[in-house]
Amino acid sequence: MAVLLDQNSRIIIQGMGAAGSREAEISIAYGTRIVAGVSPGKGGTEKSGIPLCNTVNEAVKKFEANVSLIFVPAPFCKDAIIEAINAKIPLIICITEGVPVIDMMVIKTVLENNKETILIGPNCPGILSPGEQARAGIMPIDVYMPGNIGVISRSGTLVYETVDQLTRLGIGQSTSIGVGGDPIIGTSQKKALELFEVDSETAGVVLIGEIGGSAEQEAAEFIKLMTKPVISFIAGTTAPPGRRMGHAGAIISGASGTAAAKQDALKNAGSHVVSSPSDIGKTVQEVLKNLGLL
Amino acid sequence: MKLHEYQAKNLLKKFNVPVPDSNLISNLEEITTIQNNLIFPIVVKSQVHSGARGKAGGIKIANNINEMTKYATDLLGKQLITHQTGEKGLPINSVLLEEGINIEKEYYLALTIDGSVSKPIIISSPQGGMDIEAVAEKNPEEILKTEIHPVAGLLPFQSRNIGFQLNLDKALFAQLHEILTGIYEAFVDSDATLIEINPLVLTKENQLIAADTKFSIDDSAMFRQKDLFNIRDKSQEDSLELEAEDQGIQNYIKLDGNIGCLVNGAGLAMATMDAIKFAGGSPANFLDIGTANNPESVVSALQIIGSDPDVKAIFINIFGGLAKTDIIAEGFVKAKEQGLIQQPTVIRLAGTNVEDGKRILEESGIDFQLADGFAQGANLAVTASIK
Known part of the structure; x- marks a missing residue:
């Protein structure tokens, strides 16, 4: 047992850039289930051996994702986080630094209407449960x-x-x-x-x-x-x-x-x-x- | 980022918040071209990024052109030293010549973000012109906090509540609501983190007017607030901090001690400063090198620290996550080889690629002290700074 993250966590990465894909590889080697990446327009292909989807909805349907780990640049975080909330992902972790405060204010009002969703971050290193070999972060x-x-x-x-x-x-x-x-x-x-x-x-x-x-x-x-x-x-x-x-x-x-x-x-x-x-x-x-x- | 008073007032004016008529000058010649428009008395206000300008002699009241010219001459080009600026003070590159107002009463208004409720709040008080921290301590019942829901926006009932709290005549409630609405719209539109109107003045003519204002913008919103960041006045900021920023190091803050610090992560950087104080020393700076993707950024950071005349010793404290300790080690070796740092240096490395990092340091043959942990590193750095 652990808190929030364990062997049942099926993680997707929003933002499969250099940092996102590198950290995904490290987590996979550790034993964590990273099931897909989301890269709009690249659905059906793969990167670093990880299958890519066009949308978070698609990743939930095809790969039963229940955690999203976000690396997208700060100007796009509001969009990425709310996309994950709408796809009913129960745990969203945003690593990105520099999200404008006003964007976070808007995200919080969306979360008020989606109480089953937990958002961790932004500007954070993520979550790690060593007994579960589960790492969603950096x-x-x-x-x-x-x-x-x-x-x-x-x-x-x-x-x-x-x-x-x-x-x-x-x-x-x-x-x-x-x-x-x-x-x-x-x-x-x-x-x-x-x-x-x-x-x-x-x-x-x-x-x-x-x-x-x-x-x-x-x-x-x-x-x-x-x-x-x-x-x-x-x-x-x-x-x-x-x-x-x-x-x-x-x-x-x-x-x-x-x-x-x-x-x-x-x-x-x-x-x-x-x-x-x-x-x-x-x-x-x-x-x-x-x-x-x- | 902070705005000057005149910049803030220009912005507020666009959102229908009344401010006194004024002219900005940055040299004396400009007085001759504008003086016909002004009605005395005129308040001559130094434009620097600091509060408490009045107490420091940076604000003067002129009753005629001669006095106005004299005060402008006295202030322009000088450094203004307040309790917020440090002993060097800040340069007065412009003064605002503002028409005096007939003050009946002064109030306090501010709009900021309350992280505990994740919403903008209006802070209001009938104790205008005072330091709000002092009011909060001595007369907390004089302060009202009004939460604004981002979807609903500022509602008329909230303005009425504030009006009753300030004990305003009901005839002024419409004016107050227009001002509060304007401030809130300016806040959202410019990604502000603070708009403070202190004082908000009720004039003898029954007009509410923003007599002084402080305005800060969210640095994270630079990508969409380019117009505001274009009017940033760098003369009000520390030269070493600006140099660091030019080199791509966003998180450098000059402090008054003598141990230069290079750390990854803001939390560890603060804790490193604390550890140095704990060991009996004093940090010369806060520096978060971030993820340090290449040795060059480390070289630039060390160049800034090394060129600070206050720095007597350097403490490099790295716990690699995204940042890689071997990149940091490489950067240190390069900075040493280029002669950018002369001060004795203590290095503590842990985390990502730590074996490679230590090997690079050992093979370089460069003189430094390797620390095993945090406390040991801080102690060694303090000892080195005293020698």
């Missing part, structure tokens, strides 16, 4: 090992960093979810925590947040209700206010956006807050030991 595989820790992060590289620290200590992962670094994202950290809380194979969760917005404070409200331990880290303690730190969402523009405000909210909710980014793995180990889970 993360390096060899840092992962199967286990029972869930990882949630706004940042892609901090997913790798966290997973690596855990694996080096012999602590495996159930699933890692990169929720994305934009101000408006499909699935919040809070929603991701809810998924891990009810997953029988997840014993604890690492939550990697960053400055900007108030998503960590909303996550903290749910942490208060959780039975599983949550270890958290907030990136950007030293970031100056008013500057966008790479991610469109990572900008301190109000009191709730500072690292200190987020750390306080998480601490008050009972989360174990790590101050140094190199101590994430170590803290998970200590917490699990104290709870008799390791």
Whole structure:
């Protein structure tokens, strides 16, 4: 068992350009079922050994696709995501960076009327469940090992960093979810925590947040209700206010956006807050030991 | 991207938001051609990308032509230093000469996106002219947040709610709705992330008018907002940051420390800055190299970091996903061979192609320190920066 992504996932790629097809090949070699790519006008042909379809609808009909992984350039993401929503794909993961905020606003209103659809991202590394050899995203595989820790992060590289620290200590992962670094994202950290809380194979969760917005404070409200331990880290303690730190969402523009405000909210909710980014793995180990889970 | 006040007001005017009459000048000769149109008093306003211009002496009230000429002379070509600009300040390349208005009362209005509800919200307050953060802290009951549903748009009842909150005379409600509608349309039409009207002034003549405004555009919308990005004023931005952008490095931010950082991924880049602070040092920059498809982009990034006189040591922290560590290693070797970096360098590599990356570094014979992890790398870089 894992969260969102497992051996039953039948994944299609929207955007079979260089990055899309290369990452698809890596996932297939890992053991993930990438069943088709969508390239309008190239239906019936194949690329990198993956059959191509003209539309997402066609991919659902012919290949029983239930996950779409999106690599199309930012100006076309609104179109690609809503095409996947209309085709009733239950899980959509958008890797692309730089989707305009107003486009995301429109996508969210469409999602409001399609509650069975889960969108992860945009601007995210995707999802990986090591016990299921299921990878829908761009993360390096060899840092992962199967286990029972869930990882949630706004940042892609901090997913790798966290997973690596855990694996080096012999602590495996159930699933890692990169929720994305934009101000408006499909699935919040809070929603991701809810998924891990009810997953029988997840014993604890690492939550990697960053400055900007108030998503960590909303996550903290749910942490208060959780039975599983949550270890958290907030990136950007030293970031100056008013500057966008790479991610469109990572900008301190109000009191709730500072690292200190987020750390306080998480601490008050009972989360174990790590101050140094190199101590994430170590803290998970200590917490699990104290709870008799390791 | 930020707009200047005059650019923002020109844009708002197109959406029927009333703004004071004004003229923009960028040199003194231009005063002679326009002065006949103006009714004194005139507010002389420095056009720089910063708030708190008044407190910093960047806004003056002139009662006659002599005063106006004097203030314009004083301000044009100078640097304006506010608490938001840093000690160097920002160049005043133009001043706005704006007709004074008879202020009866001031209000606060802003339109921005609330990520927690994924919708635009109007923030309004009867406490105009104040720093809204301070109002939010001391008098949160004075602030009203109104969510706009993107499909429905701004509805009249919402404007009425705001009108009642601001305690406006009902005769002004139509004016207020027209202004709010204009701001919302400008927001959507220009892919804005913030439009702030502070203050919105009620004049003694019973007119609502946008006396000052801040306007920011979503950088991700550049592909469809070309006209707006064409009027971007680069003189208000840091020269090293602009050079980085010219080299195709979008995510470089100059900071005030002395350890240059080259990292992939925004989150890891922030965490690297945090780790350096934790180790007792201070980062000279934020730099997310992104996917780094070729060594040349790494060379350009290292050239920018290496040419920063503040940088005493460099920390390269890479966890390869899409980015490949061997490409980063190749770029580092090239930058060293071209003599672009003189500072001691600490490198930490992990993830995609890490064995190839380390081999390239070892075989190059170039002097650097290899760090095993994050914390060790930060510690080594801090030590190197002190030597």
